Amino acid sequence: MKQFNHVNAASFEEAGRMLKDSKGAAQAMAGGSDLLGVYKDGILKTYPETVINLKKIPGFDVLEAQEDCLKIGAGCRLNRIAEEQAVKEACPALAEAAYSVASPLIRSIGTIGGNICQDVRCWYYRYPDSVGKALDCKRKGGKTCYAINGENRYHSVFGGMDCHGSPCARSCPAGTDVPGYMERLREGDWDGAARIILRYNPMPMMTSRICPHLCQDDCNQCTYGDSVNVHGVERSLGDYILEHAEEYYTAPEKESGRKAAIIGAGPGGLAAAYYLRKAGHRVVVYDRMEKAGGVLRYGIPHYRLPKDIVDAYVDALAHMGVEFRLGVCVGKDITVEEIQQESDSLYMGTGAWKQPVLGLEGENLTQFGLNFLVEVNTYLEKSMGSQVLVCGGGNVAMDVALTASRLGAEEVKLVCLEQEHEMPAASEEIARAKEEGVKLYNGWGLGRIVTDGSGKVTGLEAKKCLSVFNGEHRFSPVYDEEDRMVMDADTIILATGQRVDLSFLGERFGEQLQSARGLIDADTESFKTKKEGIYAGGDAVTGPDIAIRAIQAGRVAAAGMNRDLGGSEEDGPACGGVPCGSEEGSRSRCSGAGTGSNPFLHFDPKSVGTGISNKLQELPLEERSLVKEDAASFDRGTAMAEAGRCMNCGCYAVSPSDISPVLVMAEAEIVTTERTLSAEELLTRELTVQDILNPGELIKEIRVPRLKGRMHYDKKRVRDAIDFAIVSLASCLDVTDDVIQGVRLVYGGVAPVPYRMTHVEEFLKGRTITEEVAEAAAELAVRDARPMGKNEYKLFMMKDLMRNAILRARSGD
Structure with missing residues (x-):
């Protein structure tokens, strides 16, 4: 154990300020068990410089029975919660859960606040020595959840939750939610997959053919064999979208009355045009060439990207209401000033078309x-x-x-x-x-x-x-x-490179917008220029680059332009311009995972073990030409089979807390130093409590209302005295004459967060308790389960706990 400073906090608020100011160098101590993981050698890499003691704070360990609820301080020890008569009377399930946590020694130092703030639990946390000690798994910021293709007997049977984004999405310059649309395709939901990818990239039928698919370089399947053939799957999905263009490229329901102009009909300009028009703005695109498409049309051979695909996409934008003014040379036929005066916002994505001078003799x-x-x-x-x-x-x-x-x-x-x-x-x-x-x-x-x-x-x-x-x-x-x-x-x-030609800007705009590098000076995150209302992106800002980066620039710029034009965030591009693969953008996946009918991440346990990818069928060498496309797209069945190889990288571990399922079941409230949250909001919305709490925000108090009904906490585990739950169930049944009037059921140990069985609750309300009803509820509880391979036994435990909980509420039992 390393040396550290020790500070006694006078209040939760003071402790929170110290934690926030330390920027991660301090650790709060509530009991003692919460520091075991921090100082355990070989598990975590970082150690706190300061330990802030919360135990001296007034009211830290209060336990008070009030008229309408139990008031429990975050520092109240579990052994006290297990033994207090007030808890047994108000919420017996909480007393049972506190008693079941572990050995008397752990209960005597463990606190209720510390218990609900525990990290997720899995085989690789329990037995790191068996796999080489410390592991950078997905939860710890690594690339993969080892349970997907490894030991998963203690893991979730309902799926995983996203954390730290996915490697493929992070590698994609557009941040495309690749696992999201792959999951939809595995389920046969092509429309759902289409709507996901269009939030990030409106032209997958083209990028799938020309992109260097950086996403595949970081695919976790590379560890076991071939990467998932992302571009092959995306190609089939893009073809599907184009075949149903009338469904996906529709005119907006309402017009904003604002006008956006775009200079350059290349990939960035065409992406910006799609998102701006979708948001309801009038969009006019200017380009010097006779046909729209930019490098997509003129710089990429037909055998890689057939031009009828480019035409079809441009036609789809025109069908949405995008206006194209082609054969117009900006700077000669019309000036940038004139375009700006006619428009409310302007995007410039003119690409790199100029030949560089190498100074080569001859x-x-x-x-x-x-x-x-x-x-x-x-x-x-x-x-x-x-x-x-x-x-x-x-x-x-x-x-x-x-x-x-x-x-x-x-x-x-x-x-x-x-x-x-x-x-x-x-x-x-x-x-x-x-x-x-x-x-x-x-x-x-x-x-x-x-x-x-x-x-x-x-x-x-x-x-x-x-x-x-x-x-x-x-x-x-x-x-x-x-x-x-x-x-x-x-x-x-x-073919040693291209240069950007900014002569179209003219003298005044050239002085205002051109950087010392000969590019348009724009912020590379928002793509705003120094000139109000003018955005720029793609090669004109970065120098020659790949098309998907231009598309991402067009999308992000369109989000900013949409805000400037008074458009709503709902009408704009994905995540308001934040790539889904980023830490911030990844939070949009599986929000509210602890309720509903299985909203978690899923993968196909059988298909992920396939190490060889499906390949696009290519023309024989003797049949290749300038005009015929070299490769054929997957049929839908093959695309879905390849999507089955996607590991849907997330965390598939389970919440280790015994207390959390009870608090969710009991409709408890959690009071922090900043706000009051329902237990459901705090404990089921994200992978861990730390993902909900702000830096320095601490849990102060827990309020458990007095519910009507019989409450229990049942737990299946390996060793009765000291082990975490393999499966647990917190239940409350309000029964009159064997008829269920009200019911709340929350499982633990089966998902990354406590999982409330709302569909089972709805089934049970108003029913008379019988063996048949209990059996039907048990089957319904596992209806949406997706066992991973070695954890199917958990389903039998779940059904057993559910049957017993229901039948126990029957009179005479």
Whole structure:
């Protein structure tokens, strides 16, 4: 045990202030058992610098029977609660629960406040030595709940609760609730899945085809085999949404009377247009090209993203009422000032389309990769030589190389600074290029363009690249200037990056909005610029990046614009712009989990053990072309099967408190240093009490009303004297002549929080107690259970406790 400072608090409020000011360096001590976990070696990594003693606070351990309730101080010890006649008379179930907690030694130091504030309990907390001592499980901020694919005999039979977000959602720049829509698909609810994904990304039919799917890199299934094929599932869901566009892209029910303008019809602009129009605003989109889509239309080959999909999405927005003014060059045909004057809010997402100047000798004899793709995507043809050399290592370079190959080039080579494992291009795109005969030359930089003297390109002189990044992983290539080679080529295409062109801003807006980096100066969290009412996002703010980040910027900016325009939060994008994968955004999942008909997270215990993912079916090499899509989407059955592999990462442990189920059953009130909460609000809404309480907020007092009826707390455990509940049931039945007038039933040990059986209560009210009624209620209690594999035995315990609780209330029993 490490040395610590000890402070006696004069009041709960003073203790709360000290805890808040310590910023996590202090720990409150109410009894003694609450410090056991803090100082237990090998379980927790952090130790408090100061222990704040609450035991000297006046009223700390009060236990007083009042006319309408029991008033119990948070520091009242469990042995006193178990023995006091006043408790046995007012709420006998509470006395039974206090007595059942553990050994007399633990009860003599444990407090009621400490008991209800306990962390969740599972095998990996009980026996850490069996799995290598301390574990960074999901509850402790790690990536996974080990029970999903491991020991789960003591875990929840009703599902889990989210904590710390999910790895896939955190990795997705848009924060998409991937586990949320996967769960809907497992249940066959395609409409529910569609509505979830559209809250974060209005064009999944496109991102699923072009995104580098960062979500899959962090998928917890990677520990056991292949990641979940998220982009494959998303693709089928996106296709479903587009097939039913009239249901998901509908005009708003009411108009706000406000107008939003968008400059740039690329992924960010089209995302902002969707959310703003959905919120009821008039939306006008300006773009210099003849068709909307930006890079989606002009920068990505047909074989990766068919243009009829882009057209269908744009048509869907137009059906919503979005106005497109295409072929309009902002800065020439109309100024930014004019657009701003005509609008109430403005978003700029113009992308990165300008060729960077490398200063390469003979650079004027090369082609710009993005221009090359635009021309091919527009006309599906392009004249070029037989020997093509592509310079660059990203996805654009891969697209250029494959397009050149499919146009009929005899030889396509690709040269880049990075070694293959360092290349920014997606691994499958690299593999596809190699499969189609593109020759990779890794670790070479650009020296000069070689000509035959008449200005005709004959090759590239390349120089050896020794390293690409410095010690801080910043781009800082180092070359061996003496190690050079000439690569033959008659066509050289530079795909080494793009630049942002802000000339459209004009002089006044250019001075106000342009940063020293040549980008639009906007806050990268809200995407607000310094100019009131103007937002910007995507490549114009960050420099060249992937489409999903532009979509996220458009969504977040739309949320801010919607607020500025007086729109409601309900009409705006998901979480008001907060990604669901973030700590804040994750709180939206499973709110109010302790009531209702199984609102917890679920997974398929059989399917999560499948280590091999379903793969998209690709065209044979000889059938691939410029216009036909390379891969086919999953059918719905395959998509649902792959969704079954999703682990729905959350915490599947159970609440260890014996007192909490009783307080929820008894409709108790919890008084803190800041407010009064019902037990249901405090103990069932989030995974732990700490997730509800504010920093420094302490529980002061518990008020237990006098309820009418027979109350009991029944508990199944491994060892009668000292163990936590495997399954417990807090019950109150108000019975007259064997007819149930009122009933409250709350289980413990079966879910991450106490679980109130409201549907069983509704079934029992007004019924006469019989063996058949008790049996039916027992079956109803486990109706929504989702055992994990090794904990199915808990269902038998649940039914046994329920039957006994009901029959015990019958006269004569």
